[in-house]
Amino acid sequence: xxxxxxxxxxxxxxxxxxxxxxxxxxxxxxxxxxxxxxxxxxxxxxxxxxxxxxxxxxxxxxxxxxxxxxxxxxxxxxxxxxxxxxxxxxxxxxxxxxxxxxxxxxxxxxxxxxxxxxxxxxxxxxxxxxxxxxxxxxxxxxxxxxxxxxxxxxxxxxxxxxxxxxxxxxxxxxxxxxxxxxxxxxxxxxxxxxxxxxxxxxxxxxxxxxxxxxxxxxxxxxxxxxxxxxxxxxxxxxxxxxxxxxxxxxxxxxxxxxxxxxxxxxxxxxxxxxxxxxxxxxxxxxxxxxxxxxxxxxxxxxxxxxxxxxxxxxxxxxxxxxxxxxxxxxxxxxxxxxxxxxxxxxxxxxxxxxxxxxxxxxxxxxxxxxxxxxxxxxxxxxxxxxxxxxxxxxxxxxxxxx
Amino acid sequence: xxxxxxxxxxxxxxxxxxxxxxxxxxxxxxxxxxxxxxxxxxxxxxxxxxxxxxxxxxxxxxxxxxxxxxxxxxxxxxxxxxxxxxxxxxxxxxxxxxxxxxxxxxxxxxxxxxxxxxxxxxxxxxxxxxxxxxxxxxxxxxxxxxxxxxxxxxxxxxxxxxxxxxxxxxxxxxxxxxxxxxxxxxxxxxxxxxxxxxxxxxxxxxxxxxxxxxxxxxxxxxxxxxxxxxxxxxxxxxxxxxxxxxxxxxx
Numbered sequence: 001x002x003x004x005x006x007x008x009x010x011x012x013x014x015x016x017x018x019x020x021x022x023x024x025x026x027x028x029x030x031x032x033x034x035x036x037x038x039x040x041x042x043x044x045x046x047x048x049x050x051x052x053x054x055x056x057x058x059x060x061x062x063x064x065x066x067x068x069x070x071x072x073x074x075x076x077x078x079x080x081x082x083x084x085x086x087x088x089x090x091x092x093x094x095x096x097x098x099x100x101x102x103x104x105x106x107x108x109x110x111x112x113x114x115x116x117x118x119x120x121x122x123x124x125x126x127x128x129x130x131x132x133x134x135x136x137x138x139x140x141x142x143x144x145x146x147x148x149x150x151x152x153x154x155x156x157x158x159x160x161x162x163x164x165x166x167x168x169x170x171x172x173x174x175x176x177x178x179x180x181x182x183x184x185x186x187x188x189x190x191x192x193x194x195x196x197x198x199x200x201x202x203x204x205x206x207x208x209x210x211x212x213x214x215x216x217x218x219x220x221x222x223x224x225x226x227x228x229x230x231x232x233x234x235x236x237x238x239x240x241x242x243x244x245x246x247x248x249x250x251x252x253x254x255x256x257x258x259x260x261x262x263x264x265x266x267x268x269x270x271x272x273x274x275x276x277x278x279x280x281x282x283x284x285x286x287x288x289x290x291x292x293x294x295x296x297x298x299x300x301x302x303x304x305x306x307x308x309x310x311x312x313x314x315x316x317x318x319x320x321x322x323x324x325x326x327x328x329x330x331x332x333x334x335x336x337x338x339x340x341x342x343x344x345x346x347x348x349x350x351x352x353x354x355x356x357x358x359x360x361x362x363x364x365x366x367x368x369x370x371x372x373x374x375x376x377x378x379x380x381x382x383x384x385x386x387x388x389x390x391x392x393x394x395x396x397x398x399x400x401x402x
Numbered sequence: 403x404x405x406x407x408x409x410x411x412x413x414x415x416x417x418x419x420x421x422x423x424x425x426x427x428x429x430x431x432x433x434x435x436x437x438x439x440x441x442x443x444x445x446x447x448x449x450x451x452x453x454x455x456x457x458x459x460x461x462x463x464x465x466x467x468x469x470x471x472x473x474x475x476x477x478x479x480x481x482x483x484x485x486x487x488x489x490x491x492x493x494x495x496x497x498x499x500x501x502x503x504x505x506x507x508x509x510x511x512x513x514x515x516x517x518x519x520x521x522x523x524x525x526x527x528x529x530x531x532x533x534x535x536x537x538x539x540x541x542x543x544x545x546x547x548x549x550x551x552x553x554x555x556x557x558x559x560x561x562x563x564x565x566x567x568x569x570x571x572x573x574x575x576x577x578x579x580x581x582x583x584x585x586x587x588x589x590x591x592x593x594x595x596x597x598x599x600x601x602x603x604x605x606x607x608x609x610x611x612x613x614x615x616x617x618x619x620x621x622x623x624x625x626x627x628x629x630x631x632x633x634x635x636x637x638x639x640x641x642x643x644x645x646x647x648x649x650x651x652x653x
Contacts, residue, residue: 284493284494284495284497285499287455287458287491287493287497288491288493288497288499288559289499289509289513290455290458290486291453291455291486291490291491291493291563292486292490292510292513292563292566293483293484293486293487293510293513293566294483294509294510294513295483295513298513302499302509302512302513303499303500306500306501307499
């Protein structure tokens with residue numbers, strides 16, 4: 001009887017453990033599936049808002065305009081059809097709001113019931129016209145030509161520079177500036193954090209006496225526990241004005257500010273992991289070096305650091321990983337201009353900051369919303385690649401020490 | 403013959419604990435001296451006096467006098483780097499550096515400022531030949547030292563110590579982590595090296611002490627119980643403790 005209870009009890013425990021791991025796995029898979037399903041949705045849509053279309057004169061040879069061309073036309077950067085491969089004819093932008101300038105109220109109708117005819121008429125009369133109108137007005141009886149717009153493609157998404165998802169008439173979904181912004185800020189962060197973190201870890205592992213180390217180690221770990229919004233606030237109040245004054249800039253919210261804040265945030269990761277790596281150096285190896293007449297610094301540089309190089313590399317890569325995924329602090333200090341950065345003294349925008357800042361105002365299920373998920377996918381792929389690299393580096397055949 | 407190492411009433415304290423009690427032994431050049439005794443008797447600590455490796459431990463206090471080639475090595479202005487060039491050391495476990503075979507042997511030269519490749523090559527070859535490893539590794543000098551077997555690694559560590567041309571070699575149980583064949587090779591090597599170096603070896607293996615050493619010193623709980631010619635000490639020990647130890651009553 002007791003045996004029966006015992007085995008049942010064991011089965012229950014086993015079942016509970018199995019269930020928890022199943023739930024965890026399911027949650028992870030669900031998140032990834034959700035992320036990618038929404039993200040991939042971006043690439044089946046036209047960059048033009050649903051329910052609207054671009055119309056031109058029926059004799060216009062142009063059948064298709066890309067999102068970028070549309071933007072340039074409506075920004076009046078392109079003023080002749082020839083530029084986009086059509087006839088030599090200047091482009092006339094037609095705005096529905098101005099229709100009363102061309103047609104009398106009676107022609108339009110009291111309840112705009114004749115509006116489609118007016119648009120039709122206007123496009124027919126002007127050979128160079130292009131108009132952005134609701135599809136309600138381009139149904140039966142419309143005599144102009146409706147342009148098609150190619151769907152958003154992955155290459156376009158990654159290679160185009162302009163991120164302006166709320167642009168009318170066509171959303172500009174180029175994430176190159178955001179990817180570069182993210183990498184730029186992270187690169188700056190690692191340039192700051194790696195020497196500082198490595199120096200600190202060497203100090204803690206090799207130089208400091210136990211008292212100092214026991215004080216320093218919890219302090220560094222404390223640094224890891226501070227919420228990122230506090231770092232952001234610190235950056236905003238101290239670093240941003242500092243940079244503005246130091247470099248005499250119009251604004252202090254720059255990539256440099258982001259890099260400094262991220263660098264500080266990556267420090268605990270780098271210090272703890274590389275210190276652990278340094279401390280695994282066998283005492284016998286250090287003694288051997290000293291017994292050969294090497295001094296402490298030669299021993300550290302020529303034996304301890306080479307011995308723990310894979311751990312130090314892992315620390316650096318994990319530090320970068322932390323920097324790339326960080327959202328709040330970067331959002332607060334980098335200025336968030338979605339342009340390709342040329343120096344550290346310009347504002348940049350990172351992928352996580354973009355998602356955090358824009359998701360709230362993007363209509364659910366719309367193109368903008370899905371594009372943000374696609375950004376999330378890119379971020380996911382980058383951080384996953386980093387984790388794989390760390391796994392590879394730290395599994396790389398560690399020198400046999402025996 | 404002039405003594406190359408002398409110790410006069412040397413005591414060593416780890417904080418309050420006295421690990422060595424008034425030890426006085428003198429060493430002749432080109433001899434092998436074995437330090438034997440049960441674990442914790444202070445023989446390794448005593449060995450580490452000669453290249454000041456005990457300095458690495460906090461709260462160590464040393465009294466008495468240690469001279470090497472006539473110089474007091476615990477004087478204030480002793481150059482420890484110079485001392486350690488003169489006194490090489492081989493450790494209990496093979497501990498090659500995470501570097502190539504060549505760089506392992508060249509390490510001591512490099513940290514002492516020798517970077518001329520032709521000099522390095524010559525010295526590395528010479529040292530590897532002296533440690534009887536050259537024929538086994540001459541085709542793979544660029545390979546990692548960790549690819550060698552344990553016995554080869556230990557001979558590499560000996561070559562590494564020889565490369566900076568010391569006059570004294572300290573060996574701290576150099577064969578305790580090795581198989582019998584590798585051990586035999588190391589012992590043969592010690593016998594060879596005696597012609598050019600003074601060797602002090604700590605060992606747990608009494609047969610080994612009997613085979614390789616000219617002189618033997620028996621330590622017990624920080625005290626030197628007996629010292630003398632190896633044959634004499636093994637055949638005709640004067641102290642009852644020595645006799646009990648070498649006959650295996652305790653150990």
